[in-house]
Amino acid sequence: MEKFEKLTGIAAPLPIINVDTDMIIPKQFLKTIKRSGLGVNLFDEMRYDDDGKEIPDFVLNQPAYRDAEILVSGENFGCGSSREHAPWAIKDFGIRCVIAPSFADIFHNNCFKNGILPITLPQAQVDLVMRDAEKGANARIEVDLESQTITTSDGEVIGFEIDPFKKHCLLEGLDDIGLTMEKAPAIDAFEARAEAERPWI
Amino acid sequence: MSPKTLYDKIWDAHLAHEAEDGTCLLYIDRHLVHEVTSPQAFEGLRMAGRMVRKPENTIAVPDHNVPTTPDRVDGIKNEESRIQVEALDRNAQDFGINYYPVNDIRQGIVHIVGPEQGWTLPGMTVVCGDSHTATHGAFGALAHGIGTSEVEHVLATQTLIQTKSKNMKVEITGKLAPGVTAKDITLSVIGETGTAGGTGYVIEYCGEAIRSLSMEGRMTVCNMAIEGGARAGLIAPDETTFDYVKGRPHAPKGAQWEAALAWWKTLYSDDDAHWDKVITIRGEDIAPVVTWGTSPEDVLPITGQVPDPSEFSGGKVESAQRALDYMGLEAGKPLSEIEIDTVFIGSCTNGRIEDLRAAAEILKGKKIKDGLRAMIVPGSGLVRAQAEEEGLADIFTEAGFEWRLAGCSMCLAMNPDQLRPGERCAATSNRNFEGRQGRGGRTHLMSPAMAAAAAVTGRLTDVREVM
Numbered sequence: 001m002e003k004f005e006k007l008t009g010i011a012a013p014l015p016i017i018n019v020d021t022d023m024i025i026p027k028q029f030l031k032t033i034k035r036s037g038l039g040v041n042l043f044d045e046m047r048y049d050d051d052g053k054e055i056p057d058f059v060l061n062q063p064a065y066r067d068a069e070i071l072v073s074g075e076n077f078g079c080g081s082s083r084e085h086a087p088w089a090i091k092d093f094g095i096r097c098v099i100a101p102s103f104a105d106i107f108h109n110n111c112f113k114n115g116i117l118p119i120t121l122p123q124a125q126v127d128l129v130m131r132d133a134e135k136g137a138n139a140r141i142e143v144d145l146e147s148q149t150i151t152t153s154d155g156e157v158i159g160f161e162i163d164p165f166k167k168h169c170l171l172e173g174l175d176d177i178g179l180t181m182e183k184a185p186a187i188d189a190f191e192a193r194a195e196a197e198r199p200w201i
Numbered sequence: 202m203s204p205k206t207l208y209d210k211i212w213d214a215h216l217a218h219e220a221e222d223g224t225c226l227l228y229i230d231r232h233l234v235h236e237v238t239s240p241q242a243f244e245g246l247r248m249a250g251r252m253v254r255k256p257e258n259t260i261a262v263p264d265h266n267v268p269t270t271p272d273r274v275d276g277i278k279n280e281e282s283r284i285q286v287e288a289l290d291r292n293a294q295d296f297g298i299n300y301y302p303v304n305d306i307r308q309g310i311v312h313i314v315g316p317e318q319g320w321t322l323p324g325m326t327v328v329c330g331d332s333h334t335a336t337h338g339a340f341g342a343l344a345h346g347i348g349t350s351e352v353e354h355v356l357a358t359q360t361l362i363q364t365k366s367k368n369m370k371v372e373i374t375g376k377l378a379p380g381v382t383a384k385d386i387t388l389s390v391i392g393e394t395g396t397a398g399g400t401g402y403v404i405e406y407c408g409e410a411i412r413s414l415s416m417e418g419r420m421t422v423c424n425m426a427i428e429g430g431a432r433a434g435l436i437a438p439d440e441t442t443f444d445y446v447k448g449r450p451h452a453p454k455g456a457q458w459e460a461a462l463a464w465w466k467t468l469y470s471d472d473d474a475h476w477d478k479v480i481t482i483r484g485e486d487i488a489p490v491v492t493w494g495t496s497p498e499d500v501l502p503i504t505g506q507v508p509d510p511s512e513f514s515g516g517k518v519e520s521a522q523r524a525l526d527y528m529g530l531e532a533g534k535p536l537s538e539i540e541i542d543t544v545f546i547g548s549c550t551n552g553r554i555e556d557l558r559a560a561a562e563i564l565k566g567k568k569i570k571d572g573l574r575a576m577i578v579p580g581s582g583l584v585r586a587q588a589e590e591e592g593l594a595d596i597f598t599e600a601g602f603e604w605r606l607a608g609c610s611m612c613l614a615m616n617p618d619q620l621r622p623g624e625r626c627a628a629t630s631n632r633n634f635e636g637r638q639g640r641g642g643r644t645h646l647m648s649p650a651m652a653a654a655a656a657v658t659g660r661l662t663d664v665r666e667v668m
């Protein structure tokens with residue numbers, strides 16, 4: 001998995017609450033058997049009209065935000081289905097960090113598996129970053145995972161919390177499965193015990 | 202021993218490893234797989250040269266993509282869908298996992314097939330690359346959705362890296378009024394808590410109104426725990442559960458059944474267990490409800506009116522306005538005057554036999570409104586067969602409904618069953634997001650009886666009027 005250490009980039013403001021995974025990547029794009037190539041269809045129904053032409057108003061279509069690497073949004077971001085196509089599409093577009101007051105559980109988990117950093121901040125601080133993001137391409141925001149800080153274009157520093165294990169995996173780009181396989185003896189032992197106690201499973 | 206909740210008990214029984222930093226490996230008893238969220242996971246296994254650790258506890262079935270028209274026996278026409286289903290056929294065979302292919306009578310929506318075949322049992326951990334895995338919580342199993350990377354992780358290791366959630370109790374006291382169903386309970390709870398109200402929690406549903414539900418109704422309630430943001434929903438197993446499980450193909454038999462039963466009977470929350478959050482709703486206060494907006498929390502009794510966005514607060518003001526624009530509705534309009542074009546009865550929320558019986562009860566001897574498109578999509582081939590045997594299928598076709606083969610169908614419209622832009626649908630599924638049932642399509646969620654009533658009148662309808 002790709003490491004996440006530090007990122008300085010343009011942040012796109014998407015001030016909507018309950019952004020669901022159907023919005024992030026509509027189901028017609030879930031028929032793929034690959035992980036890549038979903039970026040062009042990120043936010044497809046908000047981004048393109050019925051004829052497939054770009055809707056100029058949509059934030060990621062505006063010249064200032066076409067190269068955004070950070071997304072700032074409203075509460076309960078990523079609610080809905082478990083589709084990992086949502087973080088795949090976000091990543092494929094080039095966004096590596098999403099900032100919101102809260103995230104849906106499965107989406108939040110899926111981000112970490114794909115080298116995307118989801119940052120939860122109190123609403124007031126999200127509002128602050130949102131205002132900074134609204135300034136456009138000149139307002140580059142810095143996200144530093146090691147020191148757990150966001151620095152706005154005005155130099156304001158905001159700290160954020162993150163689970164230490166997830167932080168470690170992101171910083172090192174560690175593969176979960178490899179890590180778990182190192183614990184095979186513990187899993188074997190558990191399985192033997194469980195088979196004795198609950199043989200019907 | 203300190204008192205525990207049901208969730209605590211299942212968690213403790215499945216904790217395979219706990220690291221010093223508190224990261225846990227949770228052992229997974231059952232892994233359900235479908236065609237949409239698994240191809241990349243199997244590809245990952247192949248690339249790393251890994252095997253499936255417990256193929257005998259892994260069950261796959263295609264459901265999301267499959268057509269539900271009778272011609273599907275001749276093959277799937279949409280190429281991308283066909284490739285995805287064929288990939289599952291091949292993966293199931295190569296890795297030796299249990300499989301119900303598309304033309305097997307046991308095929309159906311993964312969350313209906315699992316319980317039906319007795320794969321889902323009380324006290325288990327169950328996962329699937331699908332958020333509505335919460336359904337299986339109705340058996341007192343800890344069940345939740347996972348992403349594709351986690352699907353690969355479970356295939357390879359039979360475990361999941363987890364941190365423990367908090368405990369939330371949702372108690373529904375008393376009795377339900379006539380016309381009020383499990384769907385109305387679960388929608389009303391979300392209306393109360395909001396779609397993020399359960400984030401970070403596992404919910405246990407309890408109380409007299411929950412106890413009185415059948416297994417089908419309990420599955421409907423737990424199915425939508427995810428719409429409330431919770432990681433999982435649970436209902437403690439009881440005689441209703443044991444009766445449902447007994448005799449199913451993969452349920453334990455003989456001495457094993459007795460041993461299992463003895464353990465299952467210990468699966469309840471202790472009286473003085475600690476809850477991080479408690480919500481109590483009086484069963485008598487729950488009305489037949491519908492959704493008016495584009496989030497499952499946009500719920501109101503059918504006797505209500507389309508709300509005025511300015512009455513909300515915070516970010517909800519704009520999102521309510523956006524929802525009304527999308528839904529083509531004006532504030533103040535009585536919900537029962539909203540006319541519909543389509544009725545969809547099915548999905549893992551309401552595609553079981555009891556749901557079809559409830560719809561048939563309303564539709565018996567009636568016709569659907571002229572010009573309406575209406576379809577019933579049973580949750581599995583076995584549900585379909587049973588409905589035909591009970592004469593329900595005849596009631597549906599005589600009323601003017603299309604009688605389909607099993608699959609997810611218009612719940613998420615990945616197959617040809619889709620709404621056209623601007624079309625309005627009375628649906629028994631679980632999500633009313635923008636574009637969920639087809640680009641520009643408008644979804645109102647409700648119970649099967651309410652959807653059947655809407656089919657008869659052509660508008661959202663209080664089921665109590667036609668009972």
Ligand code: SF4
Pocket residue numbers: 264265310311312331333548549550608609612613630631
């Ligand atoms: S019926 Fe709908 S909610 Fe259920 S598994 Fe299928 S697509 Fe998901």
